[in-house]
Amino acid sequence: MIEQTLTVVSIKGTTAHLEAQQKQACAGCNGRCGSQVFSKLFGTAKKTFPYQFSVPVVVGQRVTLALDDSHMVKHALVVYMLPLVLSLGFALTAAGVFSAPEWLQIIAAIGGGFTGFAIAKSRVKSLRHDIKVIKIHPISLPLTQIDGD
Known part of the structure; x- marks a missing residue:
């Protein structure tokens, strides 16, 4: 607590x-x-x-x-890890599956980061603290x- x-x-x-x-x-x-x-x-x-x-x-x-404090750990994982994981996932998908050039991989990583940020922001708004x-x-x-x- x-x-x-x-x-x-x-x-x-x-x-x-x-x-x-x-x-x-x-x-x-x-x-x-x-x-x-x-x-x-x-x-x-x-x-x-x-x-x-x-x-x-x-x-x-x-x-x-x-x-x-268990809620704090869950919130921190959503806010910090989700954008990072989606950014890496989008970049690796662009490189491995689509064989995209480096500049498209960078754009995919940025898009994944923003997507993760948007999802994290909507999830944090819906969470209620006890x-x-x-x-x-x-x-x-x-x-x-x-x-x-």
């Missing part, structure tokens, strides 16, 4: 929009590694995730959600010092 704690940023009816806390790629390199350079280049735009709760939540409340609420954290009130305490 992959777990993530998110914060409720807005509520519309029974649907709450959740936002994840951004994590540093690593804390040990002080911004000298490649992943921190890429995060600076591509910005830090925060994305929200809509989720429909059966219990009421309020803005600012933290929620821990879990995702079954997301479970692990914990709804209570809202903590900020502590302030009162004069005389």
Whole structure:
């Protein structure tokens, strides 16, 4: 199970929009590694995730959600391997069956890659994740010092 704690940023009816806390790629390199350079280049735009709760939540409340990681492996295989396999399959078919010249094999490989991408995109849209609420954290009130305490 992959777990993530998110914060409720807005509520519309029974649907709450959740936002994840951004994590540093690593804390040990002080911004000298490649992943921190890429995060600076591509910005830090925060994305929200809509989720429909059966219990009421309020803005600012933290929620821990879990995702079954077996789905992630299946999705990764479809998204990454299908275009690659179809690209190689189309190129080998063009070379072996049709005895096509090299430039047609390259075009067939590109066509196979795009076909695999289109199939993977349509399959990923139809897949649904099984997301479970692990914990709804209570809202903590900020502590302030009162004069005389």
